[in-house]
Amino acid sequence: MGNVEISEITRQFTRDDGLSVQAIGGVSLSIADDEFVSFVGPSGCGKTTLLRIIAGLDQATSGSVLVDGNQISGPSPRVGMVFQEYSLFPWRNILDNVAFGPEMRGLSKVKRYELARKYISLVGLNQFEKSYPYELSGGMRQRVAIARALANDPDLLLMDEPFGALDAQTRNKMQSELLDIWGRSKKTILFVTHSVDEAVFLSDRIVVMSPRPGKIRSVVKVTIPRPRDRTAPEFGNLRRDVLGLIEEQSRQAND
Template sequence: MKNYSDGRQELWYKMGRVSVKNVSRVFSKKEDESGTEALHNISFDVQDGEFICLLGPSGCGKTTLLRIAAGLETLTSGEITLNGVPITGPDPKRGMVFQQYSLFPWRTVIDNITFGLEMQGIKKSEARKQVEKYLELVGLGQFKNSYPHELSGGMQQRAAIARALANEPEVLLMDEPFGALDAQTRNVLQDELLKIWEQKHVTFLFVTHSVDEAVFLSDRIVVMTSRPGRVKEIVSVELPRPRSRTSPEVNRLRDHVLKLLEEERFSK
């Protein structure tokens, strides 16, 4: 547990430094055909506790890069490390939240959240005790015995976030987690996600198609090119939080990022 000078305490504190070094990914075809290069020589570092957004045109390899970082896909060349250790497969140290909520419909909210702990060999009764704090953290304490079909889309995604947090990861990987939600619910969950991030100090690597979302959430935005995905520019978001979604500073930064994406649209 980490203590802060203002009296705050974290439920856990783990280092979460991610390094992406010269990563390329080619999807092979038949032997007599050339493959499709999704990512080309991507490099950037993510500092401990940093909130990084990956942004770029559709098909630029954002999700592929995130899945490689999760250990769900392999890379063709290069390396991704977490705290200096190469990533070679899935690990509870890296929590993953998908756009689709991926909850088990036959399990209640609390049993969905305990799933990862049970897979680690923790008894169900003990796991349920451990996840109570995460239910409260995402505002689902009174819905713990509900089934996914009884929840709204926003509540289902909260449960998915709590499930990822329950493993106390060093980094949380999120693949457009709010993309399927209406604008109002999306804004609310963005606010709540920032509160969780500020309390947990966990490192975030967040894929989005939304420039507004990237500017509102992140410390830095990794803007990627059209396929094959490269790093076009890393934009620092040096704006204090909480951020106004319509402030002149936010608008100027959003316009800059939009211009970068527009350049990619006309470069095809």
């Protein structure tokens, strides 16, 4: 399971000077089970704010989010989130980091370590379960963060620029590894990125958002078969189309 219904979400902030800022201006979207959907758009268009609302980490001003028919009103074990910052506990080794969620849910030590080892294996880090975060590369730490999110067995996995801090080679490698993990875990993934190339490589659909207040400008279906070749003409054509949509929105916002 992992279908999502986003209905007329708005989010308004009040600044310190008392002025109101509309971050999201009415977003509605249906997402199917096991779908991989990326969100792209100009900086400040509300991508991360929308993801935080779906995660239950922020409250919408109006509208609703349903995951498998259940309304999200706060953090939920149905929804896992991976941030750009790895957010690992430096005092816990990898096994204990991944076991943290099951531990908080009250699972026995045997069961939570069993689950942790399952997901550590899924992300290919079996030999590093006794290592500490500082001993791992950035890409490895991000794989631990993904394993920790999956260990709670969420229906929905949210990812906010998870590879943004990585070098280009590691980032491309992590994208391929994420697709492999997604194929084996059968989770619905919502992915925020500033990289159109990354969105085209990963996604079933790409949601293009407008400048603030963020609205859905277009939803682009990616029909290129996987595994995708970044040098193929159809890949380049789709990347240009999506970039054109973003640039058009930016021009209109500046007019």
